[in-house]
Amino acid sequence: MTVHLPGPGLALREVRPDDTADLLAIYGDPEATRHLSFEPRTREQVQATTAIEACERRPLQAAFVSD
Template identity: 80%
Template sequence: MTLYPAGPRLALREVESEDTEDLLAIYGDPEATRHLSFEPRTREQVQAITARSIASASVTPRTE
């Protein structure tokens, strides 16, 4: 797991396949997405987002 610089309350890391359920809790929630630029996502859409994020993290040079 790659970790990035962190502060006392925040640590950044790469997305992992195990994050799908946690991302679904946000991306799939109508209240959480109410003011975002997209409608709530389905489980399948979030799985695709997770897979795409994992794949893009391994591209050299990294573009995302």
């Protein structure tokens, strides 16, 4: 199942292989990953993650909060 939830100014969707550069900007940044549960990742590690996500199409987990 493919998930794509568009909204005004934001769309929530599953990770795709062409997201590698954008994810690397976060996952490869030591300052950003100090708040995550893993160490900074290399381009190869991020590419592997996006490839796995695309192949397995794991269920998307998200939370929606309203005021």
